[in-house]
Amino acid sequence: MKGSYSIGDLARETGVKATTIRWYESEGLMPAPSRTPGGQRAYGRAHLERLGFIRHARELGFAMPTIRSLLDLAAEPERDCAAAHAAATEQMAAIDAKLRQLKALRAELARLAKACAGGRVSDCLIIETLADHRHGHCADKNHGR
Amino acid sequence: MKGSYSIGDLARETGVKATTIRWYESEGLMPAPSRTPGGQRAYGRAHLERLGFIRHARELGFAMPTIRSLLDLAAEPERDCAAAHAAATEQMAAIDAKLRQLKALRAELARLAKACAGGRVSDCLIIETLADHRHGHCADKNHGR
DNA sequence: CTTGAACCTCCAGCCGCTAGAGGTTGCATA
DNA sequence: TATGCAACCTCTAGCGGCTGGAGGTTCAAG
Structure with missing residues (x-):
């Protein structure tokens, strides 16, 4: 009190x-x-x-x-809340973009993890894929930030 | 050349x-x-x-x-690739966690955006929800990094 | 030889905090 | 009242993963 x-x-x-x-x-x-x-x-x-x-x-x-x-x-209850609505919508769009990108990453990682069941590095698809310079520029560049 | x-x-x-x-x-x-x-x-x-x-x-x-x-x-092709497999699996788990968290955020934002169709700030569910101190500690704290 | 694009180094800044050093205050107990 | 110690104070630096700018040098084409 x-x-x-x-x-x-x-x-x-x-x-x-x-x-x-x-x-x-x-x-x-x-x-x-x-x-x-x-x-x-x-x-x-x-x-x-x-x-x-x-x-x-x-x-x-x-x-x-x-x-x-x-x-x-x-702080200004009389004003229109359109700006708040816009902020929420934009935030949703940003999250959607990130979701799409993370889903793609997840799928690619799952593919790699599945294809490599142990063994020597020289036979490892994970390492091989990373090292392959012919691997496409397919992934979204703007992730991680 | x-x-x-x-x-x-x-x-x-x-x-x-x-x-x-x-x-x-x-x-x-x-x-x-x-x-x-x-x-x-x-x-x-x-x-x-x-x-x-x-x-x-x-x-x-x-x-x-x-x-x-x-x-x-x-750099060491003779070694076992278990570490690579583990890294991929961990990364997948991290992505899964982030996906879950982002989906929850997205749902909450969608709820808010839908419930606020414009009008005065004092009637805006978005602002109201944010300001409500009884709002639960439901969301994952470890997001954003 | 002259441009001007590409290169160099060094430093500061982005976001959203977090941690630590080194010192002070406030409150409960003896 | 004295003491102990938790909580507070300010200030500074650091995290990851780059990015941009200032101010100067090198390279290659014309």
């Missing part, structure tokens, strides 16, 4: 590490809270909620600039 | 950027090539093949330490 949380309290409540919370503050995602006389951060309920918002958005895979605009949006 | 490639030649042949090739060299993944009298890198066919190997492995999503060991393995 005291309405004040230490950074550790926030961390426990939201599952976001204290170091990460400080980092969010330094990046301007979280507002700087008031301090105790000794200089330790003292948060209020609003901070707790904002941090929860950020965490949920991160869990959905939103990038930080997107989260910034979602936070801005949430 | 001259058997010598500039870094740009290698880049064209493999689709790996010249800067990246230099970076591979600095990391020890590519051996330092000989140089022209003027100091420019002069590669041979072995370099071309090694770079192709690295690229294929990257396309399959292998991490660089794994690629290092695969390269070592490829």
Whole structure:
């Protein structure tokens, strides 16, 4: 009922590490809270909620600039939520692209793993395939980031 | 037929950027090539093949330490390829995990996007869901990396 | 001989944190 | 009240896997 949380309290409540919370503050995602006389951060309920918002958005895979605009949006209830809808749709498209790419990788890996049942490296299809410079440029280049 | 490639030649042949090739060299993944009298890198066919190997492995999503060991393995044809098989299997498992996680995210995003058909922010399910601190800790925490 | 594209080195930055060093504060217990 | 120790503070550097730029040099074609 005291309405004040230490950074550790926030961390426990939201599952976001204290170091990460400080980092969010330094990046301007979280507002700087008031301090105790000794200089330790003292948060209020609003901070707790904002941090929860950020965490949920991160869990959905939103990038930080997107989260910034979602936070801005949430602060103005009168505005149209089209931007939020667009962000969700874009994020979905990005995930779809990644899913397609990962599925292709998985299939290729399964093929390789199946074709190599042990034995000497010189007979190993995995190594052979990797080493084959005639192997096509078939895979998506934009993965991994 | 001259058997010598500039870094740009290698880049064209493999689709790996010249800067990246230099970076591979600095990391020890590519051996330092000989140089022209003027100091420019002069590669041979072995370099071309090694770079192709690295690229294929990257396309399959292998991490660089794994690629290092695969390269070592490829250099010793008498050894058993079990390690290569294990690497492929592990990589597959990692991809499976990521696929599961992305599918869950996608489903959640689809739900949100569908439930918000425009209108004011104060009625927007997307914003509302993000802001709801009672929202579960359901999503996998280890995504994004 | 003159262009200008390709090459060189070195350094900084991307994202989203994470960890560690080295020091200070806050709270519970004796 | 003293003490101990967990939690806090700031600052800095590092992760992976590159990428881009500044500022200068070399190479090959015309």
